[in-house]
Amino acid sequence: MALEKGYILHDRYEIMEVLGQGGMGAVYQARDISLGVLVAVKENLVGDDEDYTRQFKREASILANMRHPNLPRVTDHFTIEGQGQYLVMDFVEGEDLRERLQRVGKMPEKEVVLIGIAICDALNYLHTQDPPVLHRDIKPGNIKITPSGHVHVVDFGLAKVGEVSQQTTTGARGLTPGYSPPEQYGSARTDQRTDIYALGATLYAMLSGKPPEDGLSIAINQTTLTKITDHNPNTSKQLAIVIERALETKPENRFQSAQEFKDALLNASDTISRQVALGAVTIAPPPPGSFKQSTLSDTLSRINPSTTPGPGGLNLPWYAWAGGGIVLMAVIFGIVMMSNRGDSGGADEAPTPTVAATATDGGAVVEEPTPTEEIVEETVPQIAFASDRSGSNQIWLMDIGGSDEDAVQITDMPGGACQPNWSPDGTTLAFISPCDRNREEYSDSTIFTIKADGSELTPLPTRAGDRDPAYSPDGTQIAFTGTRSGLTQIYILDLATGEVTNFSNTSTRTEQPTWSPDGAYIIYVLAGNQLWYREVATGVSGRVSTSDDRDNGQPRFSPAGDRILFLQQSVRTASPPYFQLIFWDAAPSPSGNGLPETKFAPTEALAFRDPAFSADGQWVAFSSNPDGVNHDIYMLSVAGSDLTQITTSGALDFDPAFRP
Template identity: 40%
Template sequence: MTLERGAILHNRYRIMEILGQGGMGSVYRAVDENLGVDVAVKENLFTTDEYARQFRLEAIILANLRQPNLTRVTDHFVIEDQGQYLVMDYIEGEDLRQRMERTSTLPDDEVILIGAAMGKALHYLHSRKPPILHRDVKPGNVKISPNGEIFLVDFGLAKVIQGSQITTTGARAMTPGYSPPEQYGTARTDPRTDIYSLGATLYAALTGVIPEDGLARAMENVELTPVRKRSPKVSRRLAVAVEKAMEVDADDRFQTADDFRKALLASSSKTQRLVQDDFNITPSPSVPLASIEKISVDKAKDTPDKDLSMIGVPLTPPVAESPRKKRLKERRKERWKFIRFLLILIFIVVGAAATALYYPQISATLADFGLIAAPTATPTTVSPLETATEALPLLNESATATETVEPTATETEVPTATITPVFTSTPTDTPIPLTTPLGGDPGQIAFVSDRAGTPQVYLVNTGGKGIRPITNLSDGACQPDWSPDGEKIVFVSPCKVDQDILTGSSLYVVDADGTNLSQLTTAAGGDFEPAWSPDGKRIAFTSLRDGHLQIYTINLEDNNVHRLTDTNRDEFARQPAWSPFGNQIAYSIRRYSAYQIWVMTDTGQSSEQITRSGYTFWDILPVWSPDGTAILYNQHSSGITSRTWLMSIDYENRGGEGVDVDATPLPVRDVDYSEDGLLLAFEGKDGNNRDIYLMTASGDSRTRLTTDPGNDIDPAWRPLP
């Protein structure tokens, strides 16, 4: 769980703010109440006995480091059932990533001094007994103080080499563009791994572009673009030194960080005679860091390649243009505005004609995936609220319930008698066998089917056998999600297969065998899209209880409901998804008439945009990978031709564009991971029939799990006991 501001950690450290956040934990600025100084607290949520033992061992080693360019580790501790913590010096100022965003490229001599300082720090680490690898050298971990001092920070992923064994204080990190091939698991890492990452960091500082990814280069998919091809003014000797540090084969790199440092200093006449240890550079101007953070780095969409490594992505906007160029550019913009107006007018006329001709076919396609309500032969009378919320807001801009829903301040638990489902057996076909062994979890998947008329929650073995109903509610049941122990299911009722926003619905909990059914919430408007927290203590959900779509949590110990999001009434927040460690929640939000994926803490703080897709491609239905390093989501294109892709974005690359998983045939919708992360269950189609399918996490080896003529949707993989 994310620590709140003002919380006292370990009876000593008062949390002041969150400095950063990742899948494994957060970094906080805190005040040491004993000494009255600011510190940085690094949190790691792995708490197994073996991991805690390694953590203590390595924290002690790190605490004994004394080098001018390294932050000191001053404390470490483990809080049982909560997390592990490193306490380090807090360094004010900007990091190298922020400086590059502010200045585009850096001058040669400044890059040399940064490289020399980092080389000195790395040589010190690599020379310890036992040696220490940093493993995560990148611009964001190079800090520049207000005095121009240079520090290597963040030891949360450090490795300590002891003989032939390597112990780790954090999960293996791969930062595309900055990590060498061996860090992806192709070979054993050693000090030359850090040398590669430092070279890539200096490459980005000199060129303003993230270098081509090391693994892609090792597989001969791409080649490293020479430094001087991107920045011709960089000195030849400096470019050669940086490129040598980034060789794919570790034997071709500098073999020690000190060799790299010497080569950097020798590449310029101004630095080749420097021998002092304190390589200071020009301090940053007094610019608030918040404004520096807002500088856009989203240039990936302008490149023809959609590559996972985000290779060749400019880090900063172009340099300022001359007044004459600006005037010419403005004139071109005016001409293009008029041309776009004509094109839009033509498109509207043609679209209207096409809609008139083909409306029945278009409606059927959209209805197949619940994007609009399916047309019925007999019109029915519905309330204004149902009319406003029937269609998915992705396609219905007016989908809101701001006038008719009264907010409810308190929750009342309504116990309901146990209902044991009774169904006649439904014959099922044998699923199509896998063409390739998948190697995922054995187990079961909960899903929703209207095969018996009303949608109900069913259970199926991952081999396609043993389909049986779990619920039997007259108003239907849908959107199941498992408790982390795999013993209970939370779901929603009433519901319809074709309805997206479930007005008037409530949350229910039932045992996996269909017994002990109880109603969890009763609120005006409706509660739906439940997600059970990894610790089993809370359920996040979407609700209309305050008049428009917002995300809430309910504490299962006392039934207290807490609102997490507080957006404008025309901004919908929905579809919560817990991170594996329970400290973050991904969700989709409609802003400026388009849906985006955002992440916030489990208490609703520090909201951050994850994906940037624009107005024609909208991002929905996020789900975390089991290791917390990536988020899968669906990307939906609007217009007459509607399609839904499965996309992925690494948490480290948040704020950019996602990557198409390339799972075909489309659509692949509403995915859920197996516990080992090897398989995906999802909703797919065969003609007009919606069924549950399985495939590998990379999008291969698809197999159809259900084959009933009814609609099968909402898959949820049962956790292993």
């Protein structure tokens, strides 16, 4: 039975309406009470089978960690015992291709190619994941065109999640006659070529105004495929050949990868290929009133995203809706993980160019260049941190506003791991290991990198005692603290060459480096208690902090480069450490006494440690133990207000790092 309107699911999601329903569950439009945005919640009713539950958690975690400009992350997932499994995704409003075909009939060839290559980009990314990912339900009803003319791939199907190596029954697969290939009906193996067929069938319908004959019927010789040009004689012969190849009933006769299919679509017409490269075509947006309007625009219009924190203290700019260009949004619960990669081919492709179109009085589409717009992907902010919740200190990743139960363990280092630091593109973490506890020095630690999904663990050419890794803003270097010269100094590792150079090169102890956002300066701790800067290009250095009677450490530049946040503690009293701010307009004189300091936190009651700015610079995460026992992750607004607890596990949580 579907959940009723107004029902609060998982103490967070208010059900607004049922978007789709089947025997295995339903899809709902819901309001995220915590963040104040609309979401799609997919329900899968599989009972209490432990194998299904484990598989669901594993695959949901993989989907949530995928990064691609055309595919958003899954924002939440959870299982309610005795009820079902739930995946929370972006909600996308607009007109789907099924509705558009009913409204306009056949679609212009240029739009068909443009939509086709955009979906190929998304599929190529999915298919080249490790493990690879299948969609298995590409069809016109799962492709939307928004009011601003952008293409989104959505999945409101109810296909079963399963390994490709498993042979699943017909009832366990999402089937749509005309769009599902023959192998999806029986017990045969499905792979990336299954999605190729479904996309080919979708493009066939866009050109022909009707779906192709059923693939299984063709395979057993009960019918034949009608040529596209029989339905639409104006279709170019080369494009028809390309699409009909994707509809071969034998997988080995289709395109073997999404990249190969995309290349063939572009090569089918030199004119279209040139126009796409120049950004000279786009998808015509649906006319007003052609689709059901959601309450999303009204919800957002009531909130000033630049100034108003939502529930839980989060600013809406982190969740801005996509605008400009061609953006593919996947709502992907019916997506399938494959245990074997197969021949997926092709590297990841860049997003499809921005293109424009207007309609003439006669209804024809005339393509025009449009100004490039900024593409803002709607994502839930994530934070990496160190925690001993699994028995030893390891790096974990969780959504801001999510639950501790949904945190994902990234590392599994025998001696523990801590001090995570993100690469600028948010795909990779640098960290140190071993790490037995939260402290300033680690005599035997070295530096590693690892992908956000836990893959590609790589030891860097560092030595015992190296710590405090900090990626440069361009991602080509890592600054760190080391003792290889017998004195604690700051070094820089060139990630391309593996060369390590002594950056500070002084006779005084230097440590804890942080880069300015433009990469021009490194701020560091000198002599254990003073903040200094050093210009990267010239080596010119000078004092930043002014206090001599306090210990200063853990400096962090804000993303805008206009302030430095750091930890300060009196050496004369037993008061807990607190945060100070230094406003940075330009480097102070090398012979000066530093810059004025300003108290950041409104109270010294908390023991502040491990500061980290959010990507938008509006929040500061830190670790603290206000009860004197539990070390958790908290955050404050940059105004020093809206104190919010992020982790509540009761474990030792420290070293937070917002994901870029």
